[in-house]
Amino acid sequence: MITVLSDNFSLVNTWINELRNVDIQQDRLRFRRNMERIGEIAAFEISKDLETEEIEITTPLDQIKVTEVAVQPVITTILRAGVPLFQGILNYLDKADCGFVAAYRKHDANDYFSIKQDYLTCPNIDGRPLIVADPMLATGASLIEAIKHLLNHGTPTQLHIVAAIASQQGVDTIQKEYPNAKIWVGVIDENLTSKGYITPGLGDAGDLSYGEKLQR
Ligand code: URA
Numbered sequence: 158m159i160t161v162l163s164d165n166f167s168l169v170n171t172w173i174n175e176l177r178n179v180d181i182q183q184d185r186l187r188f189r190r191n192m193e194r195i196g197e198i199a200a201f202e203i204s205k206d207l208e209t210e211e212i213e214i215t216t217p218l219d220q221i222k223v224t225e226v227a228v229q230p231v232i233t234t235i236l237r238a239g240v241p242l243f244q245g246i247l248n249y250l251d252k253a254d255c256g257f258v259a260a261y262r263k264h265d266a267n268d269y270f271s272i273k274q275d276y277l278t279c280p281n282i283d284g285r286p287l288i289v290a291d292p293m294l295a296t297g298a299s300l301i302e303a304i305k306h307l308l309n310h311g312t313p314t315q316l317h318i319v320a321a322i323a324s325q326q327g328v329d330t331i332q333k334e335y336p337n338a339k340i341w342v343g344v345i346d347e348n349l350t351s352k353g354y355i356t357p358g359l360g361d362a363g364d365l366s367y368g369e370k371l372q373r
Contacts (some may be wrong), residue, residue: 158338158339159328159341161343161344161345162195162341162343163343167193167198167342169194172191172193173191173343173344174322175187175188176191176322182359182360183365185367189241190241192245192292192362192366193241193244194245195242196245196248196249196290196319197245198245199319200246200247200250200288202231203246203250203319204226204249206315206339207227207230208228209225209247210225210226210227211223223297228284228285228314229252229253229254230250230253230285230286230287230317231280231285231287231288231313232236232250232254232255232256232288233255233279233287233288233290233303234259234290235257235258235260235291235299236257236259236276237367238292239290239292239363239365241292242291242319242320242321243279243290244352250288252326255280256277256278256282256307256310257276257277257278258274258276259276259366260272260274260275260299260303261273262299262353268352272299272302277310277343279307279310281310281311282307282311283313284311284312284313285313286314286315286317287313287317288319289304289319291303291318292330293318293319293321293323293355294323294327295324295327295355296327297327297332300344301331301334304316304335308315315339316335316337316338317339317340318331318340318341320340320342320343321362322342322345322356322358322359323342323346324346324347324348324355324367325345325347326349328340328342346358
């Protein structure tokens with residue numbers, strides 16, 4: 158199942174436009190905040206899908222039965238570009254536990270790349286919804302690698318994948334690998350460059366959030 162958050166116009170479209178705009182995206186604070194906002198909207202949508210339970214609460218005047226999230230999710234992301242989108246999801250699903258994966262693209266002499274994962278910290282995800290935030294779902298290779306390692310920490314009840322911008326190829330790859338995953342994307346772009354960048358895309362989400370890195 159895939160939901161494209163910009164299909165019906167809302168402020169999400171404005172935030173994506175600002176993320177893409179070569180002038181506005183230079184404002185790092187706004188860039189990170191717009192990523193966060195997309196994460197917040199995705200979290201709100203995901204919350205409608207979570208398992209619920211009835212609990213009793215006491216107000217100053219009475220006791221009532223209300224509906225609540227039954228099992229708190231685990232929110233994860235891939236360092237470093239995923240942090241602002243992740244933070245947006247956590248802003249709303251604020252009782253969740255969190256996990257982090259560090260992965261990078263290792264380029265060879267021909268500029269082909271493979272994904273190297275070198276750090277993972279994650280709570281038990283057994284019996285809980287797992288949310289993975291990846292702002293730019295390009296080839297899907299780093300996401301698949303991250304999810305593969307995360308799933309060593311248990312079997313989640315649901316798998317939610319959140320991206321601000323996805324390529325059609327990335328979406329197809331993820332749907333093939335994880336047919337039961339629920340995918341929430343800001344927008345889908347048609348193309349990928351030979352270097353695995355989404356086009357029109359927005360450029361390098363990590364550099365735009367935190368400054369240009371030295372390492373390729
Ligand atoms: N990561 C990015 O930051 N941008 C892309 O277009 C693809 C992956």
